[in-house]
Amino acid sequence: MNDIQLPAIDYAALLPMLIVFGAACVGILVEAFAPRGWRFVIQVSLTIGGLVAGLVAIIVNRDLEITTIGGAVTVDGPGLFLQGAIIILGIVSLGLIAERRLERGGPFVAEAAHAANSDGDKRQEREPGATEVFPLTLFAIAGMMLFCVSGDLLTMFVALEVFSLPLYLLCGLARRRRLISQEAALKYFLLGAFASAFFLYGVALLYGYAGTVSLTGIREGVLQSEQSGILLAAGLALLAIGLLFKAAAVPFHVWTPDVYQGAPTPVTALMAACTKAAAFGGLLRVFNVAFETTAWDWQPVLATVAILTMVVGSILAVAQTDIKRLLAYSSVANAGYLLVGVVSLNGAVGSSLFYLIAYGFSVLGAFAMVTLVRDSEGEATHLSRWAGLGKGSPLFSALFTFLMLGFAGIPLTSGFTSKFALFSSAWDSDQSVLVIVGVLSSVVLAFPYLKVVVLLWLNPPGEETPTVSVPSMLTRAVIFAGVAVTFVLGVAPSFLLDIVADAGPFLAK
Amino acid sequence: MNAVLLAVLIVPVLGILAVAAGAWAGNRRLGAVLGTVFAGVGLFAAVALGFDHSGRPWTRITEEWVPQLKLSFDIGVDGVSYPLVLLSAFLTFLCCLYTAWKGTERGDALIALLLATNVGMLGVFVSYNLVLFFVFFEIVLLPMFAIIAGWGGPARRRAAVKFALYTLLGSLLLLVGIFVIVTQAGTGDILALTESGGGGLSRGTQLLAFTLLALGLAIKAPLWPLHSWLPDAHTEAPTVGSVILAGVLLKMGTYGLIRVAVGVAPEGARQAAPTLAVLAVVAILVAGLVCLAQTELKRLIAYSSVGHMGFVLLGIATLTQAGLTAALIGNVAHGLITGLLFFLAGSVKDRAHTGELARLGGLREVAPGLSGMLGFAAIASLGLPGLAGFWGEAFAVYAAIQRDQTLWTVLAVLAAIGAALAAAYLLRMLRLVTHGPPGEAVAGMSGTGLRAVEVTSFVPLAAGALVVGLLPFVVQAPIGEAVSGILQAI
Numbered sequence: 001m002n003d004i005q006l007p008a009i010d011y012a013a014l015l016p017m018l019i020v021f022g023a024a025c026v027g028i029l030v031e032a033f034a035p036r037g038w039r040f041v042i043q044v045s046l047t048i049g050g051l052v053a054g055l056v057a058i059i060v061n062r063d064l065e066i067t068t069i070g071g072a073v074t075v076d077g078p079g080l081f082l083q084g085a086i087i088i089l090g091i092v093s094l095g096l097i098a099e100r101r102l103e104r105g106g107p108f109v110a111e112a113a114h115a116a117n118s119d120g121d122k123r124q125e126r127e128p129g130a131t132e133v134f135p136l137t138l139f140a141i142a143g144m145m146l147f148c149v150s151g152d153l154l155t156m157f158v159a160l161e162v163f164s165l166p167l168y169l170l171c172g173l174a175r176r177r178r179l180i181s182q183e184a185a186l187k188y189f190l191l192g193a194f195a196s197a198f199f200l201y202g203v204a205l206l207y208g209y210a211g212t213v214s215l216t217g218i219r220e221g222v223l224q225s226e227q228s229g230i231l232l233a234a235g236l237a238l239l240a241i242g243l244l245f246k247a248a249a250v251p252f253h254v255w256t257p258d259v260y261q262g263a264p265t266p267v268t269a270l271m272a273a274c275t276k277a278a279a280f281g282g283l284l285r286v287f288n289v290a291f292e293t294t295a296w297d298w299q300p301v302l303a304t305v306a307i308l309t310m311v312v313g314s315i316l317a318v319a320q321t322d323i324k325r326l327l328a329y330s331s332v333a334n335a336g337y338l339l340v341g342v343v344s345l346n347g348a349v350g351s352s353l354f355y356l357i358a359y360g361f362s363v364l365g366a367f368a369m370v371t372l373v374r375d376s377e378g379e380a381t382h383l384s385r386w387a388g389l390g391k392g393s394p395l396f397s398a399l400f401t402f403l404m405l406g407f408a409g410i411p412l413t414s415g416f417t418s419k420f421a422l423f424s425s426a427w428d429s430d431q432s433v434l435v436i437v438g439v440l441s442s443v444v445l446a447f448p449y450l451k452v453v454v455l456l457w458l459n460p461p462g463e464e465t466p467t468v469s470v471p472s473m474l475t476r477a478v479i480f481a482g483v484a485v486t487f488v489l490g491v492a493p494s495f496l497l498d499i500v501a502d503a504g505p506f507l508a509k
Numbered sequence: 510m511n512a513v514l515l516a517v518l519i520v521p522v523l524g525i526l527a528v529a530a531g532a533w534a535g536n537r538r539l540g541a542v543l544g545t546v547f548a549g550v551g552l553f554a555a556v557a558l559g560f561d562h563s564g565r566p567w568t569r570i571t572e573e574w575v576p577q578l579k580l581s582f583d584i585g586v587d588g589v590s591y592p593l594v595l596l597s598a599f600l601t602f603l604c605c606l607y608t609a610w611k612g613t614e615r616g617d618a619l620i621a622l623l624l625a626t627n628v629g630m631l632g633v634f635v636s637y638n639l640v641l642f643f644v645f646f647e648i649v650l651l652p653m654f655a656i657i658a659g660w661g662g663p664a665r666r667r668a669a670v671k672f673a674l675y676t677l678l679g680s681l682l683l684l685v686g687i688f689v690i691v692t693q694a695g696t697g698d699i700l701a702l703t704e705s706g707g708g709g710l711s712r713g714t715q716l717l718a719f720t721l722l723a724l725g726l727a728i729k730a731p732l733w734p735l736h737s738w739l740p741d742a743h744t745e746a747p748t749v750g751s752v753i754l755a756g757v758l759l760k761m762g763t764y765g766l767i768r769v770a771v772g773v774a775p776e777g778a779r780q781a782a783p784t785l786a787v788l789a790v791v792a793i794l795v796a797g798l799v800c801l802a803q804t805e806l807k808r809l810i811a812y813s814s815v816g817h818m819g820f821v822l823l824g825i826a827t828l829t830q831a832g833l834t835a836a837l838i839g840n841v842a843h844g845l846i847t848g849l850l851f852f853l854a855g856s857v858k859d860r861a862h863t864g865e866l867a868r869l870g871g872l873r874e875v876a877p878g879l880s881g882m883l884g885f886a887a888i889a890s891l892g893l894p895g896l897a898g899f900w901g902e903a904f905a906v907y908a909a910i911q912r913d914q915t916l917w918t919v920l921a922v923l924a925a926i927g928a929a930l931a932a933a934y935l936l937r938m939l940r941l942v943t944h945g946p947p948g949e950a951v952a953g954m955s956g957t958g959l960r961a962v963e964v965t966s967f968v969p970l971a972a973g974a975l976v977v978g979l980l981p982f983v984v985q986a987p988i989g990e991a992v993s994g995i996l997q998a999i
């Protein structure tokens with residue numbers, strides 16, 4: 001009997017992911033066995049502890065550059081940076097997920113599957129404390145980490161599902177406005193399932209073309225394969241659809257506003273910061289490693305998608321009347337800017353990574369502040385309700401104004417430095433058309449941000465202006481982190497720019 | 510000297526903090542006074558910078574900031590920037606004084622915003638780094654937006670948003686131009702780029718860079734046909750806002766054209782100069798005709814700015830020693846005179862509660878002091894020799910004739926006709942406002958004499974216009990040498 005040869009496994013390289021996956025599994029056991037009263041404390045400490053331990057492991061690994069488990073995982077500079085970014089953004093967004101003071105029992109219910117407005121659903125709306133969200137979040141974060149270091153397309157697909165499924169579920173768990181929350185979950189699930197199918201079909205075609213699913217194998221296959229180029233083009237197109245869906249690029253963005261609006265705001269924040277980082281981590285790796293040598297074929301197409309994404313995202317943002325939808329379309333437009341980084345290939349990897357961190361923190365801060373504006377119905381997200389908040393809550397309005405200016409790319413905020421770095425490296429890579437479209441669209445995009453600022457400070461307060469609730473330390477810490485990082489990266493970005501420059505290119509051997 | 514230069518930038522920031530401290534202590538009046546004092550100290554520091562005639566920067570600070578983005582904290586003053594630094598500090602001080610003394614509602618916040626605008630404007634004038642220039646250029650936008658939106662007239666919100674979006678569009682075009690230069694030349698050092706004649710960039714790249722930079726700056730200047738934000742913003746802004754807008758903000762555009770666009774892409778400037786000149790002359794003529802048909806006082810002065818800045822742009826477009834010097838003198842003169850005009854228009858509107866020319870009239874009989882000042886300012890603005898307005902405009906025309914080509918001669922003649930139009934519309938304004946029987950709005954005016962606060966704000970400006978007019982070499986001396994440094998590359 002032949003022994004099956006096990007591939008060599010470098011456990012040190014996998015350690016960060018193993019820690020987070022392990023913590024997630026322990027979290028499930030805690031749900032099963034720990035007494036109800038203790039669960040919240042245990043889960044929060046376990047989740048944060050797991051993530052911090054994972055982060056420490058990443059920092060220890062920082063100089064590692066290795067391909068392990070038979071090519072399934074490639075740990076390299078950009079991969080480690082992305083993992084670290086996802087964990088840090090994940091820790092920050094946990095502050096929102098664990099918030100218990102704004103809403104009695106937290107912003108989540110226990111079961112997504114109860115039919116909306118049924119008796120059971122109404123009962124669970126009143127019950128405190130669903131802690132299932134913590135292991136779900138951990139699984140999502142671990143999946144995203146794996147997604148960024150996948151060495152072959154099958155691992156990438158598995159990672160995609162591992163982080164998508166918990167997110168589908170998390171979207172449906174909002175305590176308030178159950179119906180719209182469940183609608184968001186279903187929409188995200190159905191469209192996400194489609195996208196996954198496209199992705200998988202693309203993998204199959206690429207396997208047919210190159211005879212392998214490993215990214216480096218495809219890179220070589222491109223040079224040697226005798227198969228028809230149509231296989232390659234079709235496979236790449238289908239694969240890209242799956243990835244661009246997660247990245248919320250036009251025309252695969254239609255889910256974004258609905259899901260961002262319907263999902264519980266802490267989950268929206270998680271998706272806007274971490275999922276974006278993971279999706280672009282995957283896109284950057286796939287295009288830089290597997291398809292760099294065929295860049296001439298796909299660059300024009302992806303450039304068109306980038307232009308569409310920037311233009312459509314910013315124009316539709318102008319018309320929004322709900323702050324969460326506004327931020328959703330702004331996130332679409334930002335996906336467009338990041339796509340400029342993808343199209344620019346190796347020259348812009350560093351500045352794309354920087355952009356992901358800068359945008360992630362700003363958007364976390366913004367969504368954290370959205371959770372504070374409340375009335376008896378829960379969060380008041382319609383923009384008309386925000387009119388005149390500056391009168392009663394000047395500090396809140398000043399901080400939110402600062403974040404809006406950051407999104408608009410005004411100097412001394414991270415929005416400026418990140419756009420500057422991204423666009424100048426894209427210009428260096430001869431993507432001048434994309435840069436000009438990007439700059440013009442960001443003028444359009446400045447309008448909705450400005451509109452919010454005008455609304456906060458200059459409009460007279462409406463009849464029932466919602467109040468700005470006082471949150472616990474957790475949400476305060478998130479807001480502080482968002483605002484502080486937006487400012488620090490705007491004033492002194494050098495250290496992070498050095499780190500992303502040191503991360504180097506993706507490992508393509 | 511370096512400490513003084515830093516003080517010029519930092520003192521206004523301290524003033525903002527003082528205002529904040531005043532508000533925190535619950536004494537807003539004290540905050541307003543402190544802010545004004547700091548504005549005064551800032552002016553003192555600007556004067557203390559002194560000047561020499563070497564044509565080189567006599568003070569310069571260079572510190573690395575973000576090398577990856579080619580951003581360094583590289584500031585200094587030379588003959589090109591010094592008059593504008595003084596103008597900016599001077600007008601800001603007058604505006605703060607006017608606000609604090611007059612007891613404007615939420616005056617302390619307005620003073621803080623004026624100081625913030627001042628920091629940005631001074632920063633623009635002292636930057637020797639392209640990216641730093643852009644950072645300061647953008648910083649000005651927000652406080653000015655807030656000044657218009659918070660203290661402006663009835664249609665202020667629309668005007669403020671229009672101002673912000675226009676300016677943002679301009680500054681982002683500027684940003685793309687900076688991308689071109691910085692990525693191709695590998696440095697953001699403006700002086701080094703000027704000395705090497707554009708950092709060795711090719712003709713095509715320089716033309717592209719110049720076009721982008723000039724478009725961005727022309728929106729600020731403003732150059733016809735990109736001027737349409739200006740009348741709204743000036744009309745709706747509060748008096749001090751209009752003074753700063755017209756007096757200093759527009760100069761960021763023209764100064765930037767000389768320092769950045771011409772200085773960094775001289776070859777591009779040479780190719781684009783005729784186009785720029787034609788647009789400048791169109792601006793002069795169109796503004797003159799529009800002003801003849803204006804029915805509102807502040808709007809008329811706003812449109813007249815478009816014409817005056819047209820002369821400045823024409824001077825720049827000639828790319829000669831005389832032309833650039835004329836442009837820089839014109840900058841200062843326009844800052845003093847239009848600043849004064851907007852102060853006066855504010856006083857008229859305060860008293861008569863309208864700016865409609867048809868409802869004014871006969872101011873001479875009711876308020877002789879005010880109408881005398883208005884007459885002086887209008888005559889200075891139309892370019893009477895012996896007053897500040899004359900030198901910039903006359904020498905812009907002279908520089909164009911000096912080019913000795915048919916196109917330039919035609920442009921010079923047209924610009925001279927435009928100067929005559931300026932005389933026509935300003936005299937028409939005087940006839941409508943000061944002469945004739947008192948109009949309904951004027952007859953019912955209260956407090957017709959000049960107040961002490963008004964005298965203190967008007968007289969320095971009028972005196973400045975007189976000094977620059979009688980002794981133009983006061984301004985011309987430091988400018989001349991520095992300008993020839995920029996022109997050497999062409």
